[in-house]
Amino acid sequence: MLAVTSFLSPSINWSRLNLWIVLGAFLVAPTGLSFAAETDTMQKGEAAFGQCAGCHTIEEGGPHLTGPNLHAVFGRDIANAPGFTYSDQLLAMQGVWDQNRLNRYIARPKLAVPGNKMPYLGLTSPHMRSDLIQWLESNPAKLSPARANTSIMNGARLATACAACHSFGKGEANSIGPNLWGVVGRLIASVDTFDYSERLMRRSGTWTTTALDEFFAESKEFEQGSHMAFRRLMHVENRQGIITWLSTLSDEKEALGNKMTTTAK
Ligand code: HEC
Ligand code: HEC
Numbered sequence: 001m002l003a004v005t006s007f008l009s010p011s012i013n014w015s016r017l018n019l020w021i022v023l024g025a026f027l028v029a030p031t032g033l034s035f036a037a038e039t040d041t042m043q044k045g046e047a048a049f050g051q052c053a054g055c056h057t058i059e060e061g062g063p064h065l066t067g068p069n070l071h072a073v074f075g076r077d078i079a080n081a082p083g084f085t086y087s088d089q090l091l092a093m094q095g096v097w098d099q100n101r102l103n104r105y106i107a108r109p110k111l112a113v114p115g116n117k118m119p120y121l122g123l124t125s126p127h128m129r130s131d132l133i134q135w136l137e138s139n140p141a142k143l144s145p146a147r148a149n150t151s152i153m154n155g156a157r158l159a160t161a162c163a164a165c166h167s168f169g170k171g172e173a174n175s176i177g178p179n180l181w182g183v184v185g186r187l188i189a190s191v192d193t194f195d196y197s198e199r200l201m202r203r204s205g206t207w208t209t210t211a212l213d214e215f216f217a218e219s220k221e222f223e224q225g226s227h228m229a230f231r232r233l234m235h236v237e238n239r240q241g242i243i244t245w246l247s248t249l250s251d252e253k254e255a256l257g258n259k260m261t262t263t264a265k
Helices: 002-008 014-051 099-107 126-137 145-159 209-217 236-246 254-264
Strands: none
Touching: 014 126, 014 145, 099 126, 145 236, 209 236
16 A cells, blocks of 8 residues: 555656556456466367357257256256246256256256266266366357357258258248248148148147257157158257258248348358
């Protein structure tokens, strides 16, 4: 305090000023470093979430995919995302997802909660788990645009194979398969100008992201109707990419959807 007062006094002591500048540099340098380390952890954590993003969304109100939406999961009650059907084993667990529980579950889901239905082998690297959990703890609002775009662009790329049989644009004619504009959230087999197979007609409900994920994953041969084998859709990340991309084909996201449609053709 004494030093500060004399520093602020009108008669500037230059040697003391130099000392302050040097001290200041010392004070700033470590903070700058730890800030860089922090963003590094966040980036690595988000990158590690790439292993989860095929099954989990992170944004508030995001859809359940194969796994529940994970918004604000750190500190959240276990098995408590509304609208998701959990296994009895996860439902039987008491408490919240804290550091310790997340760490054990993510490392070895099958060992940590025997009988739970998360089809994931585990993230074995302790460093990656630590970064990922810190990222989850920071309560991310969404994936950074660059990362989210990677998923959509991957979907758009994969969708070029669908374009052989499907049109994607609003109001476009059916092809070998029905037009897919607005398919996410649409009733199954509901394009009235398209002649569906009985098999698809018998399926009831809406094409939610979960229903689409199951549809694309359910058969090794992917042989619903006249669908051909889509090996690449056996990978959850690819299914997630396609579904994220399909969900851009809607009135609300029209501008983006049209842009993506052009990319897919
Ligand atoms: C192949 C799909 C899949 C992958 C990949 C996956 N999960 Fe899951 N996850 C699930 C399913 C399904 C459940 C529900 C498990 C149950 O009900 O038994 C789940 C449940 C969870 C839960 C419990 C959520 C709650 O509301 O209680 C957490 C936490 C979680 N996963 C984290 C992760 C993390 C982190 C990763 C990546 C390191 C990951 N998961 C990768 C499918 C997946
Ligand atoms: C070889 C042609 C062909 C290809 C390629 C193809 N589809 Fe299809 N798709 C069809 C046909 C035909 C139907 C109608 C199936 C029926 O009636 O059983 C269909 C139906 C669908 C449906 C249900 C639509 C509704 O209105 O209920 C979705 C969703 C779908 N396809 C998505 C895709 C995606 C995504 C791809 C690319 C990964 C793809 N399809 C590739 C021919 C194809």
